Amino acid sequence: MLQVAFIKDNKEKVLAGLKKRNFSKLELINEIxxxxxxxxKIQFDLDSRLAEMNKLSKEIGVLMKDGKKEEAEKAKSQTLSLKESIKKLQQNLSETEEKLIVALYEVPNIPNDLVPAGTNENDNLEVFKYTANENIDTTALPHWDLAKKYDLIDFELGVKITGAGFPVYKGKGARLQRSLVQYFLDKNSEAGYREIVPPFVVNEASGYGTGQLPDKEGQMYYINEDQLYLIPTSEVPVTNIYRDVLLDENHLPIKLTAYSPCFRREAGSYGKDVRGLNRLHQFEKVEIVRIEKSDNSYQALQEMVDHIKSLLESLQLTYRILRLCGGDLGFTSAITYDFEVWSAAxxxxxxxxxxxxxxxxxxxRLKLRYKSEGKNQLCHTLNGSSLALPRVLAALLENHQTADGIKIPKVLVPYTGFELIN
Known part of the structure; x- marks a missing residue:
């Protein structure tokens, strides 16, 4: 969340940034x-009364020692009145602080100056495009037909067991899925990311820490009896490792990677864009997370972008990179680059x-800081999908299909143990 001091010192910048996001509750800034x-003001009044109470307490002790009981009793009477006013001020302070936190939680991040203006995905800016050597004819099958043809994924069986959006991977489909996870983790480790196996459920504090709560509460699966949430991405538990932590600047940067299943309700999703693997309630993803000093976070962002580019190119997939516009930017993000692969089918x-x-x-939100030259400073956090499995798998099936079967990219063959799905 934004710092109150930043909002007060940069009110016009904050309002301009929120307008770029098309944020409708601008009145929250004046409220904050x-x-x-x-x-x-309440804190000042409370501190004054506490100081007065402390002073009276000392005076009462002196008066009692000097035998001035009448004056001591008068001072005691004053303390009773002070105690009542202190209690009211403490309650008032607590209520005001709670209102302030609630208001702050509703305000999204301010977009970086590089973020283009715009209201939706049509206004996102294409900043890079890579074309692989793919020769897909007009009779190419979509991945859901390929999955059925080669018995790789059973969507109907997933509906039987759980419901729509929970596919069952089978045979070479399951092996390819597992191979992609291992390949991504290995490449991330080679790039200096330390592997983490985090919990796949988190508590409320973790959800608030990374910003999924309260913004995405309706999209998260909730375990009512235990008051826990199934994770929408491993970013949540991995980043929360450092909640309430003060780091020495010599420990930065921190680079982490993790595999996890991800769970999203995807409420409101329907139509052709959700068919097959395009949009699921449960899917697998490998994530990279970085914790950086403020002066290095944009270099780190570029390094993450370059790393993901190398992964997609090694899989021989045509892709593009979009810099998201203000209206399409996630609640917590200052800047986001989306990677999209082309599905010829x-x-x-x-x-x-x-x-x-x-x-x-x-x-x-996390109270994640680092100490530099004796001062505590807020860290910068970054994360990226490296990569999300369902659509990568869909693109591999669709874009590498041939008359003989589906060719496996060379980099994956050591993991799959086969070169062709036929």
Missing amino acids: ISLDESRK QQRWLEVSSVSNFETFQAN
């Missing part, structure tokens, strides 16, 4: 400033990764 002023782009710099937004 007003609540903070009230909080400060579906004649559409499929998102396979989002790489984001949150700057200090998550770190402020």
Whole structure:
């Protein structure tokens, strides 16, 4: 979340950034400033009364020692009145602080200056495109037909067991899925990311820490009896490793990678764009997370982008990179690059990764800081999909299909143990 001091010192910049996002509750900024002023006034009054109480307590002791009982009783009477006013002020302070936090939680991050203006995905800016040597004819089958033809994925069986959006991977389909996970983890490790196996459920504090709560509460699966959430991405548990942590600057940067299943309700999703592997309630993803000093986070962002480019090119997939516009930017992000692979069979782009710099937004919620020259400073946090499995798998099946079967990219053959699905 944004810091109150930043909002007060940069009110016009904050409002301009929120307008770029098409954020409708601009009145929250004045409310936050007003609540903070009230909080400060209440705190001042409370501190004054506590000081007065402390002074009276010392005076009572002296008066009793000197045998001035009448004056001591009068001072005691004053303390009773002070105690009542202190109690009311403490309650008022607590209520005001709670209102302030609730208001702050509703305000999204401020977009970086590089973020283009716009209202939706049609306004996103294409910044890079890579074309692989793919010769797909007009009779190419979509991945759901290929999955059935080669008995790789059973969508109907998933519906029987659980419901729509929970496919069952079979045979070479399951092996290819597992191979992609291992390949991505190995490449991430080679790039200096330390592998983590995190919990796949998190508590409420973790959800608030990385910004999924309260913004995405309706999209998360909730275990009511235990008050836990199934993770929508491993970014949540991995980043929360450092919640309430003060790091030495010599420990930065921190580079982590993790595989996990991901669970998303995807409420409101329907139509052709959700068919097959295009949109699932349960899917697998490999994530990369970085914790950086403020002066290095944009270099780190570029390194993450370059790393994901290398993964997609090694899989011989045509892809493009979009810099998201303000209206399409995630709640917590200051800037996001989306990677989309081309599906010749579906004649559409499929998102396979989002790489984001949150700057200090998550770190402020997490209370994640580093000490530099004796001062505590907020870290910058970043994360990216490296990569999301369902649509990568879909693109591999569709774009590498031949008359003889589906060819496996050379880099994956050591993992799959086969070169062709036929």
